[in-house]
Amino acid sequence: MENAENVGIEWLKTLLNYQGIAAGISASRVEDEFGASYWLTIDSADLLPEQLVQLVGEQGHSLDAIQYLANTILNLGRSPDEQQPYTIELAGHRAKRKAELMTIVTEAADKAQATGEECELAALSSAERRQVHHFFTAVDGLETFSRGREPDRRLVVRQSSQPAP
Numbered sequence: 001m002e003n004a005e006n007v008g009i010e011w012l013k014t015l016l017n018y019q020g021i022a023a024g025i026s027a028s029r030v031e032d033e034f035g036a037s038y039w040l041t042i043d044s045a046d047l048l049p050e051q052l053v054q055l056v057g058e059q060g061h062s063l064d065a066i067q068y069l070a071n072t073i074l075n076l077g078r079s080p081d082e083q084q085p086y087t088i089e090l091a092g093h094r095a096k097r098k099a100e101l102m103t104i105v106t107e108a109a110d111k112a113q114a115t116g117e118e119c120e121l122a123a124l125s126s127a128e129r130r131q132v133h134h135f136f137t138a139v140d141g142l143e144t145f146s147r148g149r150e151p152d153r154r155l156v157v158r159q160s161s162q163p164a165p
Contacts, residue, residue, distance in 0.1 A: 034131035041089040
């Protein structure tokens with residue numbers, strides 16, 4: 001197992017222990033249409049339903065926050081070339097969201113190609129925006145950029161031939 005995986009597992013176990021939660025963590029490197037990432041999966045078998053709700057949070061916001069902390073802390077002091085993206089998975093939440101994201105991305109691509117107009121995507125976390133940007137690097141004729149400021153930053157999909165904003 002690579003060092004990035006071990007460091008990620010130990011960090012996540014420590015964070016969960018601070019919350020009074022004992023759970024197994026597994027790690028794997030996943031490379032897909034959204035890019036490469038170390039997936040740290042929390043074993044939900046021994047978690048109480050209340051703990052699952054607490055860790056995932058409303059619309060996945062708590063899981064997003066844990067993932068943000070992991071990416072920030074585990075990459076602190078590393079050069080951009082040394083940084084590793086981490087994805088925190090629990091009870092299939094990320095896999096389900098990934099499928100939803102594929103539907104959103106496909107619809108946006110179809111709309112931008114069919115109409116020639118920009119298609120603005122709302123309600124994406126910064127990690128999801130990064131994944132979508134990566135996805136569109138492989139799509140001919142379309143490009144993406146982000147518009148606005150947090151917490152209302154949005155990803156825009158458009159035909160590549162349009163002038164820059």
